[in-house]
Amino acid sequence: MFEIEIDRSFSAAHQLRGYNGDCCKLHGHNYKITVTVRSSELDEIGIALDFKKLKAELDALLAEYDHSNLSELADFQAVNPTSENLARTIYRKISEKMNSGTIRVHRVRVGESDHSAVTYFED
Ligand SMILES: Nc1nc2c(c(=O)[nH]1)N=C([C@H](O)[C@H](O)COP(=O)(O)OP(=O)(O)OP(=O)(O)O)CN2
Numbered sequence: 001m002f003e004i005e006i007d008r009s010f011s012a013a014h015q016l017r018g019y020n021g022d023c024c025k026l027h028g029h030n031y032k033i034t035v036t037v038r039s040s041e042l043d044e045i046g047i048a049l050d051f052k053k054l055k056a057e058l059d060a061l062l063a064e065y066d067h068s069n070l071s072e073l074a075d076f077q078a079v080n081p082t083s084e085n086l087a088r089t090i091y092r093k094i095s096e097k098m099n100s101g102t103i104r105v106h107r108v109r110v111g112e113s114d115h116s117a118v119t120y121f122e123d
């Protein structure tokens, strides 16, 4: 089994509804997103999944979030834009784009800072 991993980043504002503390006020983060994909197969030149393809799909998805107020986006009306909900939302969206017979998104890590991160995966 191979694990293919890429990192991307974006900047966004948010405020956590119902949070008992200063995170209920509008503030921002430089988010770091790590997506890990698993594959047991290689193509004829020894590539399981081209980094470029995975980056392009993730960048297209993150473009909606970059320099936005996450709290105003449709993805985060029913749920708060916490790192947990961001990780699960990105996991589901990137899985829809990438999963195939041999490729499976394994986990998505959302880092709000160098010191705080959440990883989401499904069994
Ligand atoms: N499990 C979670 N806890 C918190 C989340 C979250 O998404 N999941 N989010 C927040 C706020 O977004 C807050 O802005 C981040 O909190 P924190 O990492 O503590 O930020 P600080 O800048 O205050 O961190 P320091 O490392 O102390 O500077 C809160 N909790």
Ligand SMILES: [Zn+2]
Binding pocket: 014, 023, 027, 028, 029, 112
């Ligand atoms: Zn925050």
